[in-house]
Amino acid sequence: xxxxxxxxxxxxxxxxxxxxxxxxxxxxxxxxxxxxxxxxxxxxxxxxxxxxxxxxxxxxxxxxxxxxxxxxxxxxxxxxxxxxxxxxxxxxxxxxxxxxxxxxxxxxxxxxxxxxxxxxxxxxxxxxxxxxxxxxxxxxxxxxxxxxxxxxxxxxxxxxxxxxxxxxxxxxxxxxxxxxxxxxxxxxxxxxxxxxxxxxxxxxxxxxxxxxxxxxxxxxxxxxxxxxxxxxxxxxxxxxxxxxxxxxxxxxxxxxxxxxxxxxx
Numbered sequence: 001x002x003x004x005x006x007x008x009x010x011x012x013x014x015x016x017x018x019x020x021x022x023x024x025x026x027x028x029x030x031x032x033x034x035x036x037x038x039x040x041x042x043x044x045x046x047x048x049x050x051x052x053x054x055x056x057x058x059x060x061x062x063x064x065x066x067x068x069x070x071x072x073x074x075x076x077x078x079x080x081x082x083x084x085x086x087x088x089x090x091x092x093x094x095x096x097x098x099x100x101x102x103x104x105x106x107x108x109x110x111x112x113x114x115x116x117x118x119x120x121x122x123x124x125x126x127x128x129x130x131x132x133x134x135x136x137x138x139x140x141x142x143x144x145x146x147x148x149x150x151x152x153x154x155x156x157x158x159x160x161x162x163x164x165x166x167x168x169x170x171x172x173x174x175x176x177x178x179x180x181x182x183x184x185x186x187x188x189x190x191x192x193x194x195x196x197x198x199x200x201x202x203x204x205x206x207x208x209x210x211x212x213x214x215x216x217x218x219x220x221x222x223x224x225x226x227x228x229x230x231x232x233x234x235x236x237x238x239x240x241x242x243x244x245x246x247x248x249x250x251x252x253x254x255x256x257x258x259x260x261x262x263x264x265x
Contacts, residue, residue, distance in 0.1 A: 107177070156186070
Protein backbone atom coordinates (compact mmCIF):
# COMPACT_ATOMS: atom_id res chain seq x y z
CA UNK A 1 0.00 0.00 0.00
CA UNK A 2 2.65 2.52 1.04
CA UNK A 3 5.19 1.04 -1.35
CA UNK A 4 2.90 1.74 -4.31
CA UNK A 5 2.53 5.49 -3.74
CA UNK A 6 3.91 7.60 -6.62
CA UNK A 7 6.16 9.53 -4.24
CA UNK A 8 9.33 7.49 -4.06
CA UNK A 9 12.44 7.71 -6.21
CA UNK A 10 13.19 4.03 -5.52
CA UNK A 11 11.64 1.18 -3.53
CA UNK A 12 11.41 2.71 -0.03
CA UNK A 13 12.51 1.21 3.25
CA UNK A 14 9.49 1.12 5.55
CA UNK A 15 9.95 0.79 9.31
CA UNK A 16 7.00 0.43 11.72
CA UNK A 17 6.80 3.00 14.53
CA UNK A 18 5.51 1.77 17.87
CA UNK A 19 2.54 3.57 19.40
CA UNK A 20 -0.60 4.99 17.88
CA UNK A 21 -3.78 3.71 19.48
CA UNK A 22 -6.08 4.35 16.51
CA UNK A 23 -3.83 3.77 13.49
CA UNK A 24 -0.56 2.28 12.23
CA UNK A 25 2.51 4.47 11.88
CA UNK A 26 5.67 4.10 9.81
CA UNK A 27 8.93 5.82 8.98
CA UNK A 28 9.51 5.70 5.22
CA UNK A 29 13.08 6.15 3.98
CA UNK A 30 13.44 7.09 0.31
CA UNK A 31 17.14 7.41 -0.35
CA UNK A 32 18.37 10.28 1.81
CA UNK A 33 14.85 11.56 2.50
CA UNK A 34 12.60 10.34 5.31
CA UNK A 35 8.87 10.66 5.80
CA UNK A 36 6.24 9.81 8.38
CA UNK A 37 3.32 7.70 7.12
CA UNK A 38 0.09 6.78 8.84
CA UNK A 39 -2.56 4.30 7.82
CA UNK A 40 -5.97 4.98 9.32
CA UNK A 41 -9.56 5.18 8.12
CA UNK A 42 -12.37 7.41 9.35
CA UNK A 43 -13.46 6.42 12.85
CA UNK A 44 -17.02 7.68 13.41
CA UNK A 45 -17.11 6.45 17.02
CA UNK A 46 -14.25 8.86 17.76
CA UNK A 47 -15.49 11.55 15.34
CA UNK A 48 -12.26 11.14 13.38
CA UNK A 49 -12.65 12.37 9.81
CA UNK A 50 -9.47 12.15 7.73
CA UNK A 51 -10.49 15.07 5.49
CA UNK A 52 -10.78 17.31 8.53
CA UNK A 53 -7.44 16.01 9.77
CA UNK A 54 -5.89 16.86 6.41
CA UNK A 55 -7.20 20.43 6.61
CA UNK A 56 -5.86 20.84 10.15
CA UNK A 57 -2.42 19.52 9.19
CA UNK A 58 -2.33 21.89 6.21
CA UNK A 59 -3.16 24.89 8.42
CA UNK A 60 -0.64 23.96 11.10
CA UNK A 61 2.11 23.08 8.61
CA UNK A 62 1.81 26.53 7.01
CA UNK A 63 2.99 27.95 10.36
CA UNK A 64 5.65 25.23 10.82
CA UNK A 65 3.85 23.88 13.88
CA UNK A 66 3.76 20.42 12.30
CA UNK A 67 5.72 18.88 9.39
CA UNK A 68 4.51 19.62 5.85
CA UNK A 69 1.82 17.45 4.32
CA UNK A 70 3.09 15.34 1.42
CA UNK A 71 0.14 13.06 0.64
CA UNK A 72 -3.33 12.42 2.08
CA UNK A 73 -5.79 10.11 0.38
CA UNK A 74 -7.66 6.83 0.87
CA UNK A 75 -6.69 6.42 4.51
CA UNK A 76 -3.02 7.24 3.93
CA UNK A 77 -1.29 10.31 5.28
CA UNK A 78 2.35 11.14 4.57
CA UNK A 79 4.19 14.10 6.08
CA UNK A 80 7.74 15.19 6.57
CA UNK A 81 9.65 13.23 9.19
CA UNK A 82 10.78 14.83 12.45
CA UNK A 83 14.21 13.69 13.55
CA UNK A 84 13.76 14.24 17.26
CA UNK A 85 12.59 12.92 20.62
CA UNK A 86 9.04 12.64 21.90
CA UNK A 87 8.28 14.21 25.26
CA UNK A 88 7.33 12.11 28.26
CA UNK A 89 5.25 13.20 31.21
CA UNK A 90 7.98 12.12 33.63
CA UNK A 91 10.88 13.56 31.60
CA UNK A 92 10.35 17.24 30.84
CA UNK A 93 11.64 20.54 32.19
CA UNK A 94 10.34 24.06 32.61
CA UNK A 95 11.96 24.97 29.30
CA UNK A 96 9.66 22.44 27.63
CA UNK A 97 6.62 24.05 29.24
CA UNK A 98 7.75 27.45 28.02
CA UNK A 99 8.29 26.05 24.51
CA UNK A 100 4.86 24.41 24.57
CA UNK A 101 3.27 27.71 25.61
CA UNK A 102 5.00 29.56 22.77
CA UNK A 103 3.94 26.90 20.28
CA UNK A 104 0.33 27.02 21.47
CA UNK A 105 0.26 30.81 21.20
CA UNK A 106 1.20 30.46 17.54
CA UNK A 107 -1.32 27.66 17.01
CA UNK A 108 -4.14 29.65 18.56
CA UNK A 109 -3.55 32.56 16.20
CA UNK A 110 -4.65 30.36 13.30
CA UNK A 111 -8.32 30.87 12.31
CA UNK A 112 -10.15 27.68 11.43
CA UNK A 113 -13.48 28.71 9.93
CA UNK A 114 -13.48 25.71 7.59
CA UNK A 115 -13.23 23.21 10.44
CA UNK A 116 -16.08 21.92 12.61
CA UNK A 117 -16.29 23.07 16.20
CA UNK A 118 -14.58 20.90 18.79
CA UNK A 119 -15.50 20.84 22.47
CA UNK A 120 -14.25 18.20 24.93
CA UNK A 121 -17.61 18.52 26.68
CA UNK A 122 -19.57 17.67 23.53
CA UNK A 123 -17.13 14.87 22.74
CA UNK A 124 -17.54 13.39 26.21
CA UNK A 125 -21.33 13.55 25.99
CA UNK A 126 -21.19 11.80 22.61
CA UNK A 127 -19.09 8.98 24.10
CA UNK A 128 -21.46 8.75 27.04
CA UNK A 129 -24.41 8.26 24.68
CA UNK A 130 -22.59 5.35 23.00
CA UNK A 131 -21.79 3.46 26.20
CA UNK A 132 -24.24 1.10 27.94
CA UNK A 133 -24.76 1.46 31.68
CA UNK A 134 -22.90 -1.81 32.27
CA UNK A 135 -19.71 -0.32 30.80
CA UNK A 136 -19.77 2.70 33.12
CA UNK A 137 -18.16 2.36 36.55
CA UNK A 138 -19.58 5.80 37.37
CA UNK A 139 -23.31 6.49 37.27
CA UNK A 140 -24.33 7.98 33.90
CA UNK A 141 -26.45 10.71 35.48
CA UNK A 142 -23.51 11.80 37.62
CA UNK A 143 -21.21 12.16 34.63
CA UNK A 144 -23.88 13.89 32.54
CA UNK A 145 -24.70 16.33 35.35
CA UNK A 146 -21.04 17.23 35.80
CA UNK A 147 -20.59 17.81 32.07
CA UNK A 148 -23.77 19.89 31.83
CA UNK A 149 -22.32 22.37 34.34
CA UNK A 150 -19.25 23.13 32.20
CA UNK A 151 -19.29 26.17 29.88
CA UNK A 152 -18.08 25.51 26.33
CA UNK A 153 -17.07 28.98 25.16
CA UNK A 154 -17.26 30.25 21.57
CA UNK A 155 -14.91 28.36 19.19
CA UNK A 156 -12.30 30.82 17.99
CA UNK A 157 -9.25 29.15 16.52
CA UNK A 158 -7.49 25.96 15.50
CA UNK A 159 -7.08 23.58 18.43
CA UNK A 160 -5.26 20.25 18.45
CA UNK A 161 -7.43 18.74 21.21
CA UNK A 162 -5.20 15.71 21.94
CA UNK A 163 -2.03 17.09 23.50
CA UNK A 164 -0.60 14.03 25.16
CA UNK A 165 3.18 14.18 25.72
CA UNK A 166 3.87 11.77 22.85
CA UNK A 167 2.36 14.22 20.38
CA UNK A 168 5.16 16.73 21.06
CA UNK A 169 8.48 16.06 19.35
CA UNK A 170 11.61 18.00 20.26
CA UNK A 171 14.05 18.58 17.42
CA UNK A 172 17.02 20.86 16.90
CA UNK A 173 14.79 23.71 15.73
CA UNK A 174 12.36 23.40 18.66
CA UNK A 175 9.10 21.58 19.33
CA UNK A 176 6.54 20.44 16.79
CA UNK A 177 3.14 18.80 17.27
CA UNK A 178 1.93 15.67 15.47
CA UNK A 179 -1.27 13.61 15.25
CA UNK A 180 -4.12 15.97 14.34
CA UNK A 181 -6.97 13.41 14.30
CA UNK A 182 -9.18 15.32 16.75
CA UNK A 183 -8.33 18.87 15.68
CA UNK A 184 -11.04 21.41 15.06
CA UNK A 185 -12.20 24.92 15.85
CA UNK A 186 -12.32 25.59 19.56
CA UNK A 187 -11.26 27.72 22.50
CA UNK A 188 -7.54 28.02 23.36
CA UNK A 189 -8.22 26.78 26.89
CA UNK A 190 -9.00 23.35 25.40
CA UNK A 191 -5.34 22.82 24.50
CA UNK A 192 -3.99 24.40 27.68
CA UNK A 193 -6.20 22.09 29.74
CA UNK A 194 -5.14 19.11 27.65
CA UNK A 195 -1.47 19.77 28.43
CA UNK A 196 -2.15 20.32 32.15
CA UNK A 197 -4.17 17.10 32.43
CA UNK A 198 -2.12 14.83 30.19
CA UNK A 199 1.27 15.91 31.57
CA UNK A 200 -0.11 15.68 35.14
CA UNK A 201 1.27 19.15 35.86
CA UNK A 202 1.47 20.26 39.48
CA UNK A 203 0.54 23.79 40.57
CA UNK A 204 4.01 25.22 40.01
CA UNK A 205 4.34 23.66 36.55
CA UNK A 206 0.85 24.85 35.63
CA UNK A 207 1.78 28.38 36.66
CA UNK A 208 4.95 28.18 34.53
CA UNK A 209 2.94 27.08 31.48
CA UNK A 210 0.22 29.70 31.90
CA UNK A 211 2.62 32.57 32.65
CA UNK A 212 4.54 31.75 29.47
CA UNK A 213 1.33 31.44 27.42
CA UNK A 214 -0.25 34.78 28.29
CA UNK A 215 -3.91 35.80 28.73
CA UNK A 216 -6.52 33.06 29.14
CA UNK A 217 -9.88 32.55 30.86
CA UNK A 218 -9.42 30.83 34.24
CA UNK A 219 -13.08 29.77 34.27
CA UNK A 220 -12.89 28.19 30.83
CA UNK A 221 -9.57 26.57 31.66
CA UNK A 222 -11.01 24.87 34.75
CA UNK A 223 -14.03 23.70 32.76
CA UNK A 224 -11.95 22.40 29.86
CA UNK A 225 -9.65 20.52 32.26
CA UNK A 226 -12.58 18.67 33.83
CA UNK A 227 -14.15 18.00 30.43
CA UNK A 228 -10.84 16.76 29.02
CA UNK A 229 -10.31 14.35 31.90
CA UNK A 230 -13.83 12.93 31.59
CA UNK A 231 -13.57 12.71 27.81
CA UNK A 232 -10.24 10.88 27.92
CA UNK A 233 -11.57 8.24 30.29
CA UNK A 234 -14.69 7.70 28.17
CA UNK A 235 -12.43 7.55 25.10
CA UNK A 236 -10.68 4.58 26.70
CA UNK A 237 -13.98 2.78 27.28
CA UNK A 238 -15.08 3.38 23.67
CA UNK A 239 -11.70 2.32 22.28
CA UNK A 240 -11.82 -0.95 24.22
CA UNK A 241 -15.13 -1.76 22.51
CA UNK A 242 -13.72 -1.16 19.03
CA UNK A 243 -10.33 -2.86 19.09
CA UNK A 244 -8.81 -6.26 19.81
CA UNK A 245 -5.32 -4.76 20.11
CA UNK A 246 -5.34 -3.50 23.67
CA UNK A 247 -1.60 -2.77 23.93
CA UNK A 248 -1.22 -0.30 26.81
CA UNK A 249 -4.93 0.56 26.81
CA UNK A 250 -5.66 -1.14 30.15
CA UNK A 251 -2.81 0.72 31.84
CA UNK A 252 -3.85 3.98 30.19
CA UNK A 253 -7.49 3.47 31.24
CA UNK A 254 -6.37 3.03 34.85
CA UNK A 255 -4.37 6.25 34.64
CA UNK A 256 -7.38 8.12 33.26
CA UNK A 257 -9.58 6.63 36.00
CA UNK A 258 -7.16 7.95 38.61
CA UNK A 259 -7.46 11.43 37.11
CA UNK A 260 -11.24 11.19 37.43
CA UNK A 261 -10.88 10.40 41.12
CA UNK A 262 -8.72 13.48 41.53
CA UNK A 263 -11.53 15.73 40.26
CA UNK A 264 -14.04 14.05 42.56
CA UNK A 265 -15.68 11.52 40.23
